[in-house]
Amino acid sequence: MTPSYYLLLSALLFTIGAVGVLVRRNAIVVFMCVELMLNAVNLTLVTFARINGTLSGQVMAFFVMVVAAAEVVVGLAIIMSIFRTRRTASVDDANLLKY
Amino acid sequence: MTGISVPGTNLAMEVQQASGAAGAAWLLLVLPALGAAVLLIGGRRTDKWGHLLGSGTVIAAFVYGLFLFLGTTSLAEDQRVRDLHLFDWMPVNALDVEFGLRIDPLSLTFVLLITGVGALIHIYSIGYMADDRDRRRFFAYLNLFVSAMLLLVLGNGFVTLYFGWEGVGLASFLLIGWYQGKDFAATAAKKAFLMNRVGDVGLALAIFLMFKTMGSTQYDVVFAQIGNQSTATVVAIGLLLLLGACGKSGQFPLQAWLPDAMAGPTPVSALIHAATMVTAGVYLIARCAPIYSLPQAADARLAVMVIGAVTLLIGCVIGCAYDDFKKVLAYSTVSQIGYMILAVGLGPAGYAFGILHLLTHGFFKAGLFLGAGSVMHGMNDEGDIRRMGGLARKMPVTFITWTLGYLALIGFPFLSGYFSKDAIIAAAFSEPGNRGWVFGGIALLGAGLTAFYMTRLLILVFLGKPRWKDLKSEDGRDYHPHEAPATMTIPMIVLAVGSVFAGLVLSGMLPEWLTPSIGPLVEAHGPLSHGMIAVLTVAISALGAGLAFLLFGRGEQPVTRPRRVSFPVRAARADLYGNHLNEALFARPGTWLTRALVYIDNRGVDGLVNGIAASLGGSSGRLRRMQTGFVRSYALSMLGGSILVIAALLMVRFG
Structure with a gap:
């Protein structure tokens, strides 16, 4: 069990998440990709905690989870209301706030 | 009581604290100031009695000044210089300017001149300005002027002097521009104000320099410490003070405003531009005798003499060519003040004579101006002497008083100008070396020219044929010359009496009386004896007067000024x-x-x-345009930015 495999996996997950955020239009999918990135970071934190034998990384991971849970609640609510008003969840259509 | 001996000079200054009757000397300032305030604030309600109040305050100030003067004469000589502390004006850390008065022979002399001549001119103005609907305001300005002038001469520091200095500048501006509706008056007022500012800058810089080098601007401190300053400082202060004096006294190169100032009413010309305000420069230099008497200040003193000599010649030469009654007198004033500046520039040998000439000039020049005003009053405000002539019969009182003033000015033996001007010429001749010949010669030449242009004026105005008979004034009226009312003639008579006797009375006792303020008179003897100089002066004056009689006394004089004239006349015009x-x-x-x-x-x-x-x-x-509204492009730039930051961090860490 080499810790670097975990790091590689989390990098892979983060990249998938980042690319997903950049290329997908559906807000729900973008949202899921954001979650993926958060969890990739969580994995990194926990791995480093294990490598260093300290707890702070794990504590950070818990923080991220709590914040992510709250974020999901707010984010989903926003997406729901956007969908209700515009009958679409495409992030490219929600572009009113511009120059 | 503080005794300060000024190093390097023979001036021992004993400054006493004023008490008793002198303790109320502030009344001198406050009375006219109060008059001005009441008349200006009261407005039209005071129209009926405004001129009486205005004259009353000045007369009261004169009486009180006389009282102070008599009180001072009874004191011992070393107790005659008194300071009256009124209040701390600007107590700012290192700069502690006090508002105080100095009551000493010099300031009292000026107080008597200002309030005395001032009172006479106030009375004269009652008649002269009778037809002006703003006569009250005129008296308010006159009062303002008297108050400011008294502050100028009474202040016991350079800042109080400067306050009064600016005050008379303001009053002068208001009075020159009295006929605001006329362009030339407004322009003349502006010109006077601006040219005065040039001089004031010099005075202000001198005060700054005093504060910087000596830490105070009070007379007693400055005069006590000036001897310890470097030559450069002393000369700089002397020259800057001279610049201030040039501005206020109409000396070269700032003389051009004074003749234009004749745009004001004639009493103003008499009061401000002949008898009092323009003498402030002479006062300043005489007051700063402890500075100018220093051996280090020799260069500054030479500059004073040169300015005085140049100005007295300029004034005489131009005076010969002008045809405007008041402007000739104005240039005469310029040249007579040149004499005074020359005298005070001579140092201890001349201070007293400068002041003496100032006093006698105050009498006869005020009288001459009032006479001019009386003539113009009777001639529909005509000022061109070529349109006059033969007025002696029509205005006997004016003629006689004017002639007495004229004789005093040209130095007719035993009239006042004879004593004061001859003394200056003699003192100028007694300067060592070639200087004596140069300055003495200029002063002597000036005396001859003075006699020439004054005689020309006398002939063209009062003698000869009446050229006005067939002419009309600008507004189309015939000329009906007539004698002025009593309020105008009485001041003229008083001033004429002063012109006759002032020199005789004052010349003996003035130098001694002024000693506590400006040091004892140093009798100087030049290559020529005083008797010889007196004879020479009278001879040259007689020559000038005779020449004028030859040129203007015979035959017809043209009514318009001749156009084809020689270069000197054109230049002078x-x-x-x-x-x-x-x-x-x-x-x-x-x-x-x-x-x-x-x-x-x-x-x-x-x-x-x-x-x-x-x-x-x-x-x-x-x-x-980068704000596209596309979330994904924002996300891309965020990612790009993050990568850049991380890359930069890694570079710093491992690179």
Whole structure:
């Protein structure tokens, strides 16, 4: 069990998440990709905690989870209301706030 | 009681604290100031009795001044210089300017001159300004002037002096521009104000320099410490004070405003521009005798003498060519003040004579101006002497008083000008070496020219054929010359009596009386004896007067001024190009400078500011386009930014 495999996996997950955020239009999918990135970071934190034998990384991971849970609640609510008003969840259509 | 001996001079200054009757000396300032305030604030309600109040305050100040004077004469000589502390004016850390008065022989002499001549002229103005609907305001300004002038001579520090100095400048401005509706009066007022400012800058700089080097601007401190200062400082202070004196006294190169100041009513010309305000420069230099008497200040003193000598010649020469009654007298004033400046520039040998000439001049020049005013009053305000002539029969009182003033001015033996002017000429001759011959010669030549132009004036106005008979004044009326009312003739008579006897009475006792203020008179003896100089002066004056009789006393005089004249006359008519000089040296370069500055401001400074604003506005307009509203592009730039930051961190850490 080499810790670097975990790091590689989390990098892979983060990249998938980042690319997903950049290329997908559906807000729900973008949202899921954001979650993926958060969890990739969580994995990194926990791995480093294990490598260093300290707890702070794990504590950070818990923080991220709590914040992510709250974020999901707010984010989903926003997406729901956007969908209700515009009958679409495409992030490219929600572009009113511009120059 | 503090005893301060001024090093390097023979002036031992004993300054006492004023008490008793002198303790209320502030009344001198407050009375006329109160008069001015009541008349200005009271407005039209005070129209009926305004002139009486205005005259009353000055007469009261004169009576109180006389009282102070008599009180001072009864004191011992070393107790005659008294300071009256009133309040701390500007107590700011190192700068502690106190508002106080100095009551000493010099200031009391001026107080008597200002309030005495001032009171006479107030009375004269009652008659002269009777037809002016704003007579009350006129008296308010006159009172303001008297108050400021008294502050100027009574202040016990340079800052109080400067306060009064500016006050008389303001009053002078208001009174020269009295006929505001007329362009020339408004212009003359502005000109006087601006040219005075040039001098005032000199005085202000001198005060700054005193504060910087000696830490105080009070007379007692400055005069006690001036001897310890470097030669450069002393000379700089002396020259800057001289610049101030030049501005206020109409001395070269700032003489051009004084003749223009004749645009004001004649009493103003008499009070301000002949008898009192213009003598402030002479007062300043005499008051600063402890500075100018220092051996280090020899260069500054030479500059004073040169300015005085040059001005007295300029005034005489121009006076010979003018045809305006008051302007000839104005140039005469310029040249007589040149005599005074020359005298005070001579140092201890001349201070007293300068003041003596100032006093006698105050009498006869005020009288001459009042006479001119009386003539113009009777001649529909006509000022051109070529349209006069033969007025002696029509105005006997004016003629006699004017002639007495005239004789006093040209130095007729045993009239007042004889004593004061001869003393100055003798003192000028007694300067060592070639200087004595130069300054003495100029003063002597000036005496001859003075006699010439004054005689010309006398002949053209009062003698000869009445040229006005077939003429009409500008407003189309015939001339009906008549004698002035009693309020005007009485002051003229009093001043004429003064012109006759002032020199005789004052010349003996004035030097001794002024000793506590300006040091004892040093009798100087030149190559020529006093008797010889007196004879020479009278002879040259007689020559000038005789020449004038030869030229103007016979035959017809043209009513319009001759056009084809020689170069000297043309130059003199053009004020010896004084205005051209000022314009070429200061006004035009000043205009160019301001134009260039405006150009730089518009194109350079504004261009820079506007350019920066425009480029910022344009670039932000383009940058705005980056806000596309597409979340994914924001996310991309965020990612890009993060990668950049991380890369930079890694570079720093491991690179």
